[in-house]
Amino acid sequence: MKLNIKNIRYLTPDDWRVLTAAEMGSRNHEVVPTPLISQIASLRSGGVQKCISNLAKIGLIAKVKNAKYDGYRLTYGGLDYLALHTHTKASTVYSVGNQIGVGKESDIFVCADNAGRQLVLKIHRLGRISFRTVKSNRDYLRNRQSASWMYMSRLAALKEFEFMKVLRSEGFPVPEPIGQNRHTVVMSLVDAFPMRQISKVGDPAGLYAELLALIVKLAQYGLIHGDFNEFNILIEEKTDEATSTVTLIPTIIDFPQMVSIDHANAEYYFDRDVDCIKRFFSRRFGFTSDEPGPFLRDSIKTIKKRLDVQVEASGFSKKMAKALDTYMKEHGVDGDAGEAERDQDEDSGDDHTELSPANQHVDDVEEPQSHGFTNENLPNDLPSQMTIL
Ligand code: ADP
Ligand code: MG
Incomplete structure (x- = not known):
């Protein structure tokens, strides 16, 4: 989805007021009646209509002709603007660069x-469903999807932020959480590549052990990542110039699928996380370990802390977790784990050919082995491409 931020600086205070009114109205109305927008915004007469047409022209709201009444719905673009505006006011974000x-x-x-x-800046877009579920769910979704995408994307962002905060505070290798608003999360930029792009490592056994130990440690803190695979593990290579030894430092990202060790399917998610690592190390680095496990039941024999309980108390409630969980299940959202599983024959690319570009990982449109950060996306080149908000 395009994030066209070039108009953000030209919105007037009245425009922001009307856009906010459209957002408030959309809590109870999928299509917000124009009089309601006017009423909430309460601008002097005549002003609202001009703002509405401005906002509609740049795609922040969209006119919907309804059988009963005409009105507007807030678009993803509108929600993006509102979130970025808040981040700007909070001095969290000043400029935005490459995707x-x-x-x-x-x-x-x-x-x-x-x-x-x-x-x-991570923008959650839960209404954008993956290609493989579109066919079977198309009619069903047409009726159900639209009302909840905004709320579910917010929940995913809130969940990600809350988990990142507790994990970071316990010293887990995750990005530094900086801010969260609506469906967006701002975090530190990790100067590293997803493990999927790494073709060789000097000491696969060491990295393998470290990653499995992380899965075990997460469980000892009450958590299962749920999407622990080569897409969501960033690997930084640090070379010690003096000794020429290379150290690999993993950072774990992508937390909307995280589950508690009390989850009904906890064992399934734990085993899937472990299997993803085993499969990847065997396929990519030719490394297999003779040791079985690790297993969830052994890992949780020593509980060090219950971060799952801590998160529940801190703002991402059990009810929210359940709502998001149900939505993700209904919509076939399975993060990158499904992708990693289907990716057995990774060089053929056969299983990606049907995807439309909007639904692809950047990984899949680049040449094999050169995924993620393309050259023009490398942090060094960023300043010239940043747009000030
Ligand atoms: P998704 O839910 O779409 O899988 P991710 O959080 O996994 O989103 O991010 C997708 C990709 O974006 C990652 O594979 C990685 O290349 C890049 N990325 C995400 N967060 C960061 C970060 N904090 N630092 C560097 N790269 C990141
Ligand atoms: Mg991911």
Whole structure:
């Protein structure tokens, strides 16, 4: 999905007021009646109509002719603007640059704060369903999907942010959470590549052990990542110039699918996370371990802390977790794990050919082995491409 931010600086305070009114109205109305927008915005007469047409012209709201009444719905573009506006006011984000990732359910951009520190802006887009579920769900979704995409995308962003905060505070290798608003999360930019792009490592056994230990440690803190695979593990190579030894430092990202060890399918998710790593190491690095496991039941014999309970208490409630979980299940949202499983024969690319570009990972449109950050996306080149908000 395009994020066209070039108009954001030209919106007037009245435009923002009307856009906010459209958002407020959309809590109870899928199509917000024009009089309701006027009433909420309460601008002087005549002003509202001009703002509405401005906002509609740049695609932040869209006119919907309904059988009963005419009105407008807030678009993803409108929600993007509102979120970015809030991040700007909070001095979280000052400028936005290149898109560095296109997931099935999110868009990832490089951005920067006032001091020029490079960050990542992740925009959750849960209404954008993956291709493989479209056919079977098309009619069903037509009736059900539209009302909840905004709320579900917010929930995904809130969940990701809350988990990132507790994980970071316990010293897990995750990005630094900077801010969250509506369906967006701002975090530190990790200067590393997804493991999927790494063709060789010096010591696969060491990295393998470290990653499995992370899965076990997460469980000891009450959590299962749920999407622990080569797409969501960033690997930074640090070379010690003096000794020429290379250290690989993993960072874990992408938390909307995280589950508690109390989840009904906890064992399934735990085993799937473990299997993803085993399969990838065997396929990519020719490394297999003779040791079985690890297993969830062994891992949780020593519980160190219950971060799942902590998150529940801190703003991402059990009810929200359930709502998001149900939505993801109904819509076939399975993160990157499904992708990783289907990716057995990764060089043929056969299983990606049917995807439309909007539904592809950036990984899939680049040449094999050169995924993710393309040259023009490398952090060094960013300043010239940043757009100030
Ligand atoms: P999705 O839910 O779409 O899979 P991810 O959070 O996994 O979204 O991000 C998609 C891609 O964007 C990652 O594979 C990675 O290449 C890049 N990315 C995401 N977050 C960061 C970050 N904090 N630093 C660097 N790259 C990131
Ligand atoms: Mg991911």
